[in-house]
Amino acid sequence: LSLPSHLAIIMDGNGRWAERAGMSRSKGHLAGARAMRDVVEHCAKTGIGQLTVYAFSSDNWSRPAAEVAALLELFTSHFRSEAEKLERAGIRVSVIGRRNRLPLVLRRVIAQAESRTARCTGMHLRVAIDYSSRAAIELSVSSQTGDAASNASALLPPVDLLVRTGGERRLSDFLLWECAYAELLFLDVLWPDVTSSDLDNAFADFARRERRFGNVPQRAIAS
Numbered sequence: 001l002s003l004p005s006h007l008a009i010i011m012d013g014n015g016r017w018a019e020r021a022g023m024s025r026s027k028g029h030l031a032g033a034r035a036m037r038d039v040v041e042h043c044a045k046t047g048i049g050q051l052t053v054y055a056f057s058s059d060n061w062s063r064p065a066a067e068v069a070a071l072l073e074l075f076t077s078h079f080r081s082e083a084e085k086l087e088r089a090g091i092r093v094s095v096i097g098r099r100n101r102l103p104l105v106l107r108r109v110i111a112q113a114e115s116r117t118a119r120c121t122g123m124h125l126r127v128a129i130d131y132s133s134r135a136a137i138e139l140s141v142s143s144q145t146g147d148a149a150s151n152a153s154a155l156l157p158p159v160d161l162l163v164r165t166g167g168e169r170r171l172s173d174f175l176l177w178e179c180a181y182a183e184l185l186f187l188d189v190l191w192p193d194v195t196s197s198d199l200d201n202a203f204a205d206f207a208r209r210e211r212r213f214g215n216v217p218q219r220a221i222a223s
Contacts, residue, residue, distance in 0.1 A: 001203060001204065001207050002206070002207040003046065003047055003048060003203055003206070003207075004048065004159075004160030004161035004183075004203070004206055005048075005049045005050060005157075005160050006049065006050040006051075006052070006156075006157050006158065006159045006160050006161075006178075007043060007048050007050065007051050007052070007159075007160065007161050007162075007163070008051075008052045008053075008054075008159045008161070008162040008163070008174070008175050008178070008179070008182070009039070009051070009052070009053045009054065009162070009163050009164070009165070010054045010162070010163070010164035010165070010166075010171075010172060010174055011032055011035075011036060011053055011054060011055065011165060011191045012164055012165050012166030012167075012168055012190075012191055013028075013032075013165050013166030013167070013189075013190030013191040013192070013193075014028035014029045014031065014032035014190070014191055014192060015028050015029075015067075016028070016166065016190055017031060017032075017190040017191070017192045017193065018031070025067050025070075026066075026067060026070035026071075026074075028192060029067075029070065029071055029074055030074060031192035032191050032192050033074055033078050034192070035191055035192050035193075035194050036053060037082065038195075038196065039051075039053075039194060039196075039199065040086075040091065040123075040125055041089070042196045042199055043123060043199065044089055044090075044091055044122055044123040046199070046200075046203070048123055049123060049124065050123065050124045050126070050156075050157065051123060051124070051125050051126070052096070052125075052126040052127075052128065052156065052159070052175065053125070053126070053127055053128065054128045054131065054172070054174045055075065055127050055128055055129050056071060056075070056097075056128070056129045056130060056131070057128075057130075057131055057132065057172060057173060057174070058097070058098065058130055058131060058132035058135065058173070059132070059172075059173065061101075061130075072102070072103055072106055075106055075129060076103070076105055076106045076109055079093075079106075079109040079110055079112075079113045080109050082113070083109075083112065083113040083116050083117065084116070086113070086116075086117050086120070086125070087116050087117050087120060089122065090120045090121060090122030090123075091117060091120055091122050091123050091124075091125050092117045092118065092119075092120040092121075092122070092123070092124045092125065093113050093114060093117050093125045093126075093127065094114055094124065094125070094126045094127070095110045095114065095126070095127050095128075095129055096126050096127070096128050096129075096131055096136070096156070097128050097129045097130040097131030097132070098130040098131075098132075098135070099130070101130055102129065102130060110129075126156065128174065131173075131174070132173050133171075133173045133174055133175055133176040133177065133178075134173055134176065135154075136154035136155060136177075137154070137155070137176070137177055139154040140154040140155050140177075155177055155178065156175065156178050157178070158178055158180070158181065158182070159175055159178045159179045159182040160182060160183065160206070160211075161182060161183045161184075161185065161202065161203075161206045162174075162175070162179050162182045162183070162184050162185070163185045163186075163187060163202050164184075164185075164186050164187070165187045165189055165190060165191045165194055166187075166188075166189075166190055166191060167186070167187075167188045167190075168186070169186045181211070181213050181214075183206055183209050183211065185202050185205060185206070187202075
């Protein structure tokens with residue numbers, strides 16, 4: 001089975017999942033965090049080299065203040081509780097996106113998790129928080145001219161497969177540059193309900209696709 005080297009996931013549907021169950025949206029995000037834990041574990045065991053997940057976009061700041069606060073608290077507790085487990089599993093974790101708008105305590109636990117797993121050689125997990133692909137592209141361009149405050153590259157390796165849950169069919173400012181030739185798969189299942197079987201089906205679908213990168217099919221060349 002040909003697996004994607006770099007898998008990207010837009011984890012969509014937490015709020016709708018909670019509303020359908022008569023719960024607050026924050027409960028949906030909590031369920032989504034549990035789903036993410038299972039997905040990370042399954043991807044690492046399957047042999048995915050890089051996994052990038054969309055946790056909080058730069059546009060999500062416009063959500064109700066209570067929901068944003070609950071999300072930031074969830075991120076903080078999640079990084080605290082998961083860093084040791086990730087290290088034991090050999091998974092390196094990094095956070096992409098702006099950090100200067102995040103609470104200080106969250107910035108600290110992110111830095112601690114990154115430092116703790118920096119030497120891990122298994123799957124590289126990237127979590128996008130306060131992330132905008134357009135902003136990342138602008139940063140990359142400005143860094144080439146010496147105008148950026150950060151000397152770190154804002155762009156990631158190319159994405160092989162992008163999966164979005166929740167039934168929506170758009171990229172929502174996520175890895176636009178990196179997804180130039182990505183295979184796209186949109187699932188109707190809400191994120192908290194995603195299972196390892198959904199992922200395995202996505203990988204099987206990816207393996208059946210013929211990736212040509214602008215070239216003609218190999219069978220056409222042979223003929």
